[in-house]
Amino acid sequence: MTEALHPFHYLLDLSARAREANALLPVADTDAAQSWNGVGFRLGDHYCVAPIGDIAEVLVEPPVTRLPGVKSWIKGVANVRGRLLPLMDLTAFFNFDSAQGRVSRRILVVEHGEIYIGMIVDEVLGLQYFSPDEFSAESEGVDPGVARFVQGCYQQGDRRWALFRPLNMLEDQEFFNVAA
Structure with a gap:
């Protein structure tokens, strides 16, 4: 039976082994440091990415209290940790067909x-990473209704990601005109 190490010596040994293992890890890729990332999501058949700084959090759809006298794309309000969160359905706002059921739907909190x-x-696709050479300031092929909130696109393989700016929606009069 081996003698147990004193806790301090155990920590020193653990630290030394961690430094040895760290030396075997690859050096950070400089291209990764220059990449742009954002939250990828889908509206109908349209793929979008929003700057990560524009999204406060991503939630599963909570229970909603409907509001009378509002447009159909206003789903109501939800209680999120004691705060009332108005919920707007972007797929309905842009008149897109929702391709999937409610299971994959998520809320981007702004x-x-x-x-x-x-x-x-309709769906959050996680963090998406793009290199600067994949960006184009042109919004060609983006639905005209969405284009006013888009500031270019990223082309990654055969998928085109529209750079969607949720903060631009906050300045749009149509978005805030919610009365039916």
Whole structure:
């Protein structure tokens, strides 16, 4: 039976082994440091990516209280940790067909100053990473309704990702005209 190490010596040994293992790891890729990343999501058949700084959090669709006298794309309000979160269905706002059921739908929460809203999307596809040479300032092929909120596209393989700016929606009069 071996004698147990004193806790301090155990920590020193653990630290030495971690440094040895760290030396075997590859050096960080400089291209990864220059890449741009954002939250990828889908609206109908359209793939979009939003800057990660524009999205406060991503939520599963909570129970919603409907509001009377509002447009059909306003789903209502939800209580999220004691705050009322108005929920807007972006797929319905842009008149897209929702390709999947409610299971994959998520909420992109946008918080900017006093504005706190949830934008319902068909699916969140996680963080997406793009190199600068995949970006084009042209929004060719983007649906005209969405194009006013897009600032270019990333082409990655055969998939085109529209750079969607949720904060631009906060300045759009149609988006805030919610009365039916």
